[in-house]
Amino acid sequence: MSNTLEFTLAEIVRSPRLIGKLQEEVRSIIPKGQELVSEADINKMAYLRAVIKESLRLHPVAPLLAPHLAMADCNIDGYMVPAKTHVLINVWAIGRDSSCWEDAEEFIPERFIDEGSDVGVNFKGNDFQLLPFGAGRRMCPGINLGIATVELMLANLMHHFDWELPLGVERKDINMTEVFGLTVCRMEKLLLVPKSCM
Numbered sequence: 001m002s003n004t005l006e007f008t009l010a011e012i013v014r015s016p017r018l019i020g021k022l023q024e025e026v027r028s029i030i031p032k033g034q035e036l037v038s039e040a041d042i043n044k045m046a047y048l049r050a051v052i053k054e055s056l057r058l059h060p061v062a063p064l065l066a067p068h069l070a071m072a073d074c075n076i077d078g079y080m081v082p083a084k085t086h087v088l089i090n091v092w093a094i095g096r097d098s099s100c101w102e103d104a105e106e107f108i109p110e111r112f113i114d115e116g117s118d119v120g121v122n123f124k125g126n127d128f129q130l131l132p133f134g135a136g137r138r139m140c141p142g143i144n145l146g147i148a149t150v151e152l153m154l155a156n157l158m159h160h161f162d163w164e165l166p167l168g169v170e171r172k173d174i175n176m177t178e179v180f181g182l183t184v185c186r187m188e189k190l191l192l193v194p195k196s197c198m
């Protein structure tokens with residue numbers, strides 16, 4: 001969850017438009033003086049939810065999911081997968097596949113809302129182009145807790161603080177290089193300076 005939050009913050013602070021739009025949404029919904037954003041408030045934050053979805057598309061925590069084993073022979077799009085084959089699903093690559101996504105490498109939360117091209121796409125395991133939690137019987141059982149936690153953390157960080165880069169660092173200097181393993185994380189820690197705006 002901290003991994004998803006860090007990638008999300010890195011993506012939005014790189015763009016004044018994105019962070020501005022997100023702060024505007026959160027602050028228009030949460031009255032000044034309200035200390036904490038609650039789960040009920042999050043339901044009204046369509047842009048925040050789209051930002052997190054877009055972040056999970058480009059930066060899935062487990063790039064190859066967990067290893068799976070085919071229980072029976074099956075044929076997928078003409079490819080024969082014999083029983084007992086170890087199957088690794090590269091959701092990182094699927095999330096960046098230009099045959100599934102318009103401007104696949106760009107961070108565009110708007111694709112998931114209003115008239116966006118992927119407005120109906122969700123990560124609940126039925127839309128195979130977006131599988132940050134996997135799909136089927138072995139998909140992540142912590143999906144609801146995971147999403148709710150990231151949403152609440154991000155919304156509260158947007159509600160309470162303006163975010164600046166450390167002195168001498170510019171937006172273009174934010175290094176988005178990823179390090180791949182069982183999970184994928186940022187090569188460089190994200191350093192930001194919070195300024196209270198309450």
Ligand code: HEM
Nearest residue numbers: 001061062065066132133134135138139140141142145146
């Ligand atoms: C943003 C947060 C999270 C993400 C992105 C995430 C992602 C994943 C992924 C990709 C898998 C492998 C699914 C597959 O191979 O098909 C998985 C499995 C799993 N996750 Fe999560 N997860 C998150 C949060 C959580 C939380 C909060 C919990 C528990 C409280 C949790 C518990 C598990 C467990 C137990 C499995 C193994 C399920 C199995 O093999 O049957 N996850 N998760």
